[in-house]
Each structure stands twice: as structure tokens, then as C-alpha cells.
Amino acid sequence: MKPPVFKYCAARSVDEAVHVLTEHGDDVTILAGGQSLVPMLNMRMARPEVVLDINHVGEIAGVHANGRLSIGAxxxxxxxxxxxVVAHHAPLLRDGVRHIGHPAIRARGTIGGSAAHADPASEIPAVLVALDASIILTGPNGDREVRAADFFVSVFTTAREPDEVLTRIDVPPASPTSRSAFLEVSRRHGDYALVGVGAQIDEDGDGRITSARIAITNVADVPFRARQAEDFLIGQQLGDPAVRLAAADAAAAALSPSGDQHASTEYRIDVSRTLVRRVLERIHGGAQ
Ligand SMILES: Cc1cc2nc3c(=O)[nH]c(=O)nc-3n(C[C@H](O)[C@H](O)[C@H](O)COP(=O)(O)OP(=O)(O)OC[C@H]3O[C@@H](n4cnc5c(N)ncnc54)[C@H](O)[C@@H]3O)c2cc1C
Structure with missing residues (x-):
């Protein structure tokens, strides 16, 4: 299919992009990697008057670590x-991104585009919520920082205002001893997952868990943080299979996902339970 007619603009700086957004408001849609937007244009699910290409805004590309990990949108x-740098400071982010589509998709798709698109089936939003990342939005009045947990409002809906560009994502650094894993179940390799689970665990010298972060994709309108399972794990030892099982049960008990043509409610809960258990097993075993 062919996209509807639109006016094309290319910004060379964040200021220029914000200027175009301020001028056109709701009628403009930002183009980053195009891996979600272009199919939506072609299927006419998006009909913007103006497409604003930000691919030449070099100032918002790149990975930097200075106390916290900063990744340009x-x-x-x-x-x-x-x-x-990402592998060192945010191994869970690396683990999640590996599961996105195929290499060709990841070569074009951007971290900011995935966050702004806010698909609850996506890996990046779930990891950002698990890691308490901050989303930096730049608008006519400068920068504004929104916690990932507040940024994802509903399916394909975020706290971004129409005159703001998502410019940066800041991630608090993981401790050097953190261990993580991300697993998912999809119908075919490269498909969006029916359910995905990512977790990052820290332990003290005696092997007791001091911090647990667990996120589940595609079981709610926004990325789901399995707080009950996280709370249960604190002070426990991951080496105990009963602990891993009880954490998986706690995560599953908190879920009430919708069923659809791809998976029923019960299936999504069952798969979540199994994936939480396997992710914890994998972290305990040290496999990547
Ligand atoms: C075959 C296929 C398989 C895929 N599989 C997966 C998968 O398994 N998991 C997954 O998570 N994703 C998957 N994707 C989607 C992919 O990850 C996209 O890259 C991502 O969803 C959007 O990133 P993008 O840079 O391409 O953004 P675009 O498609 O350019 O934009 C997406 C949306 O975000 C907005 N936007 C983009 N950047 C900004 C910004 N800086 N500020 C404000 N708004 C912005 C756009 O206006 C648009 O509304 C798949 C895509 C394809 C085509």
C-alpha cells in the first residue's frame, strides 16, 4: 500500500524540530527509524499532514556514560x-534489545522511537520501566524529565506533548555485579513476543538478593513491573528452586492480561509464570 500525501520536513537540530512541532502541533508526526511509522503510514493508520524527519539531528544520537548512562533518542x-558501555551499565537493556525483530529492523529502529511508540509488546519500554529510566523531552520551554513509569500512559500513548521531541533516555547504572536475562515467547523468530520477561538481580556477599527488577511485556496496556515478585525476592537466595517458583507465582498472581487472537488470558499468565521462573534460573546459572 502507499502512504497518504504528506508534507516532508527534515530538521537538522533539536531547535529546528521543536520549531516545526510548535508551528504544526497535532498535524505533524516525527520520523525516526520509520520501522513502526512507515508501516502505519502505508496502512493509513497514520495520516499526518507533515512528517518531520529527525534522522539528521546528530546531537541526539550516541551513548554516553557520566555517572549515569545517557542514550540519545x-x-x-x-x-x-x-x-x-550499555552492556556494562545496563546489561538488561542490551538483553532486551537483542530480541527486537531482526537485525535489519534494529539497524534502522531507534531507542527513542521505540519508547515514543509505546507498544506494550515492545522490549525497550519494559526495560526502561524496570530500570527506573528517565525520558528527556525537549519542547519550546526547554527540557523536561519524566520517569519511565509515568511516561507510558496507555497503548501507543505517552506523556509526550505534541510540541516535544524525545531527545534522550537516562538510565541509572547497574552495579558491576548485577546479573540479568531477558526471555520471550513468540510465534516465529523475530515476531513481536506474545509475552516477554526481563529481570535484573543484585545479591550481597552471602548470595542474598538485595535488589530485584522484573518487567513483563504484553500483559497490560503499559509495561508491567512485577513488584510483588520483586518484593518477595528481597533477602532470598536465587539458588533455591522453591524461591524461583514462588517468585514466578507471585508475578503471575498479579496479572490480568486481555486475551486476543494471538493468546488467551490464561495462556499469557501461564507463559509469564514460566518465563519469570526461567529468567531467574538463567540468572542463577550465569548463562547469557
Ligand atoms: C517486521 C518488524 C518487526 C518488529 N519487531 C519488533 C519487536 O519484536 N519488538 C519491538 O519492540 N519492536 C519491533 N518492531 C518495531 C521497531 O522496534 C521500531 O523500531 C520501533 O517500534 C520504532 O522505532 P523507530 O525509530 O523505527 O520509530 P518510527 O517508526 O520512526 O516512529 C515510531 C513512533 O514514534 C514517534 N517518534 C519516533 N522518534 C521520536 C522522538 N525522538 N520523539 C518523539 N516521537 C518520536 C514517531 O512519530 C512515531 O509515532 C518491529 C518492526 C518491524 C517492521
């Missing part, structure tokens, strides 16, 4: 996946 998912 235009950083390609493939760069995030292969960045040593």
Missing part, C-alpha cells in the same frame, strides 16, 4: 545492542 537499536 536517535541511537539505533543495533548500536545499543553492541555498545560495551
Amino acid at each position: 536517535l541511537t539505533r537499536q543495533r548500536v545499543v545492542e553492541h555498545s560495551d
